[in-house]
Amino acid sequence: MLKKIRKENMFLSNLGWLESRFHFSFAEYRNFDNMNFGVLRVLNDDIVHPNSGFDMHPHNDMEIVSYVVNGAITHKDSMGNEETLTRGDVQYMSAGTGVVHSEYNNSSSEDLRLLQIWILPPVKAVKPIYGSKRFQPxxxxxxxxxxxxxxxxxxxxxxxxxxxxxxxxxxxxxxxxxxxxxxxxxxxxxxxxxxxxxxxxxxxxxxxxxxxxxxxxxxxxxxxxxxxxxxxxx
Structure with a gap:
């Protein structure tokens, strides 16, 4: 079975510094009929405008994968990690018992586009993990x-x-x-x-x-x- 989901039917959020297309219920988009697909809980197509980003905020008991489409993302977290990733690179966090992190677009002129993917974990309260991988085109x-x-x-x-x-x-x-x-x-x-x-x-x-x-x-x-x-x- 194939179920096509047109982008025109997805929820659009615009916070000024951040424009997002939500595939599933998230933040100000509340839809209890569209909470997840299997263990896929969140998929946000985000555009972060220059010199802006997500300030330090907490997560727990979620596996979070970010795929960079365009621009550069700079990550910092409470575990001491700090790095910048670009197109085609992937970062991940198994938030587990809890981690605080920020994600920023430090460019003064270029938008950052990324897919933010949240996966429900099979167990809770695991030790937090952060990592990344740079891939060649x-x-x-x-x-x-x-x-x-x-x-x-x-x-x-x-x-x-x-x-x-x-x-x-x-x-x-x-x-x-x-x-x-x-x-x-x-x-x-x-x-x-x-x-x-x-x-x-x-x-x-x-x-x-x-x-x-x-x-x-x-x-x-x-x-x-x-x-x-x-x-x-x-």
């Missing part, structure tokens, strides 16, 4: 790049929950096929460009819930950049 060019997985998976970044996150930048006309294991489901995000996914067209900003399918067949209708989260079927 060729690692995701015309192929699937497994950026996040469970502790026993093959992703470059390991979290506690049983999920896989894949990204790709696919040239116009190229095709990729992903086999979906039994009792697994996917949430697909068209970050840039347009793709045909199992005969359904997705344009910039659109998303799709995919369940009870055996194969994911993706063709780039123009140069396409996408991400999907593979998880146990709810």
């Amino acid at each position: 060729q690692e995701r060019a015309n192929q699937f790049l497994n950026v996040v997985s469970s502790q026993v998976g093959e992703g470059a970044i390991k979290i506690h929950q049983d999920v896989n996150i894949y990204v790709s930048e696919l040239q116009k006309g190229k095709n990729l096929v992903f086999d979906i294991a039994q009792e697994r489901q996917l949430y697909f995000v068209q970050i840039e460009g347009s793709s045909r996914v199992n005969e359904t067209q997705l344009d910039f900003g659109d998303a799709m819930e995919i369940s009870d399918e055996k194969t994911l067949n993706i063709t780039a209708l123009e140069d396409a950049h996408f991400l999907f989260i593979e998880m146990k079927k709810a």
Whole structure:
């Protein structure tokens, strides 16, 4: 089953310094019929304007993955970590018993765009973990790049929950096929460009819930950049 979610039907938030498209109920968007997809609790497509960002704030009992689309994000946290990441890089936190952090766009002229992904953890009150990984463009060019997985998976970044996150930048006309294991489901995000996914067209900003399918067949209708989260079927 394929459920296309048009970007026009998502909730838009504009705080001046921050513009967000919420895929699920979050902050001022309250919708108890759209709380999650499996263990995927939050997916925000954020644009952080220059010289602004998220001041120090706490999290606990959530696995948080951020994928940088454009610009640069500077992270600081209560564990002493501080770094700046750019396009295609990934940061993650298993907040566990609690961590305080900030995320900033320190550029004076360039917007920061990132996907903020919150995954429900399999257990609570684990020791907080922060980490990141820098990826080269060729690692995701015309192929699937497994950026996040469970502790026993093959992703470059390991979290506690049983999920896989894949990204790709696919040239116009190229095709990729992903086999979906039994009792697994996917949430697909068209970050840039347009793709045909199992005969359904997705344009910039659109998303799709995919369940009870055996194969994911993706063709780039123009140069396409996408991400999907593979998880146990709810």
